[in-house]
Amino acid sequence: MRRPWAGPRLDDEQQAVLDLVDDLTAGPLARVGDDRPDDVDAARRVLADQGLWTLGVAESDGGGGAPAATTLVALARLGGTWPALAWASVQAHAAAPVLAAARRTPALLDGLHDGAPVAVTAADPGSVTLTGGRLTGALDRIDPAGREPRLVLLLDADTAVLVPPEGIAFGPPVARTGLDGALTVGVRLDAAVPEGDVLRGPKARRARTVLDAGAAAIAAGIAEAAAATALDYSAGRVQFGAPLTELPTVRASLAAQAATARALLVTAVTADLDRPDAVAAALLPACDAALDVAAAAVQSHGGYGYMTEYPVEGLLRDAVSLRAAAGAVEAARTAARTLVGADG
Structure with missing residues (x-):
C-alpha cells in the first residue's frame, strides 16, 4: 500500500524509489523480529536485488550511484516501516567506500552489494585501541540485521578499520527496546590488522x-x-x-x-x-x-x-x-x- 509523502516535493526518480519501497514493504519486506534471522537475511537480499541496499554508493564502488537526496528518501521511507533494516542499509552505504579503498578481494565488495551483512560503528572513547597493528577492545553493541557481519570500526574522526573476521568474537544477543530484526550483539576484538585495512582521511x-x-x-x-x-x-x-x-x-x-x-x-x-x-x-x-x-x-x-x-x-x-x-x-x-x- 502506497502512503502519502509528507516531505519535500520529489522528482520523478525519487517518486519511483518511494513507490518501490512502499510496494516492497507491503509484500516481501514485512517486518520480522530477531527470532526469524533467516527472514532478515532474505529481506536484505530483496533490497539488494531491487537496487536499494547500496542505492547511493558510487558506481565506481559498485553501487547504484543515486544522488544523496534520493537515497535519503528511500531510507526515510523504509525507516517508517522497518527501521532496523533501513539502519543496516545505512551501514552498507558507509562500509562500501571503505571496503573499496582497502583493496580487498572483489568478492568482499561484491558480497556487500549482494546483501551480505555489515556493521559500521564508532568506537566509544577508550573502548578500542590500535597499537603496533593490533586492535583490541570491546564494543557494547552492533546492530547489523545479520549474523556474524563484516565489521568496519570508526576508530576516530579520521580512521576507519576493516576488522579481520578472525579477530572478532561475537557475544550473545543484546536486549533492545525496539529495532526489531537488528540482531544486536556485543563484540570483543583482538585482531592483527594489515596496514592496508586501515583507512585514514576523507x-x-x-x-x-x-x-x-x-x-x-x-x-x-x-x-x-x-x-x-x-x-x-x-x-x-x-x-x-x-x-x-x-x-x-x-x-x-x-x-x-x-x-x-x-x-x-x-x-x-x-x-x-x-x-x-x-x-x-x-x-x-x-x-x-x-x-x-x-x-x-x-x-x-x-x-x-x-x-x-x-x-x-x-x-x-x-x-x-x-x-x-x-x-x-x-x-x-x-x-x-x-x-x-x-x-x-
Whole structure:
C-alpha cells in the first residue's frame, strides 16, 4: 500500500524509489523480529536485488550511484516501516567506500552489494585501541540485521578499520527496546590488522557522515509514520457520535505531529553530506523529535497506543533504540567540540 509523502516535493526518480519501497514493504519486506534471522537475511537480499541496499554508493564502488537526496528518501521511507533494516542499509552505504579503498578481494565488495551483512560503528572513547597493528577492545553493541557481519570500526574522526573476521568474537544477543530484526550483539576484538585495512582521511570521515545522515533520515521516517498512524486512528475512532478529529485538542496535537514530521523530512532529505559537522549536529535533535512525535502518536491512541496490535507502540520503541544505535549523543558532543575548536 502506497502512503502519502509528507516531505519535500520529489522528482520523478525519487517518486519511483518511494513507490518501490512502499510496494516492497507491503509484500516481501514485512517486518520480522530477531527470532526469524533467516527472514532478515532474505529481506536484505530483496533490497539488494531491487537496487536499494547500496542505492547511493558510487558506481565506481559498485553501487547504484543515486544522488544523496534520493537515497535519503528511500531510507526515510523504509525507516517508517522497518527501521532496523533501513539502519543496516545505512551501514552498507558507509562500509562500501571503505571496503573499496582497502583493496580487498572483489568478492568482499561484491558480497556487500549482494546483501551480505555489515556493521559500521564508532568506537566509544577508550573502548578500542590500535597499537603496533593490533586492535583490541570491546564494543557494547552492533546492530547489523545479520549474523556474524563484516565489521568496519570508526576508530576516530579520521580512521576507519576493516576488522579481520578472525579477530572478532561475537557475544550473545543484546536486549533492545525496539529495532526489531537488528540482531544486536556485543563484540570483543583482538585482531592483527594489515596496514592496508586501515583507512585514514576523507573516506573515513565520510563513513561517519553517512551514518549520521542516514540515521536522521530514519528518525524522520519514524516520525512521519507515527504521525500518519495517529491521524488514521483518530479519523476512524468515533466517540460520542463523532470522530476524534472533531475535538480541537486532538486536531492540534495531530497538526503538531505532522508539522514536526515534515520538518524532519525536509531537513533529512536535503542534508549536505559535504558539511559533516552540520550533519552530526542535526542527528540528536532529529532523534529527539522523532521520540516526541512517536510519544504524542501513542497518546493519540489512548490506551490502545500501548498495545502491540497497533504499530505506533513499535515506532516509539524504534525511536528509543535508534537514538542509541546511531550514537546520537556522541555525535552531538563531537559536533560541539568542533564548533568550539576543541581537540578530539
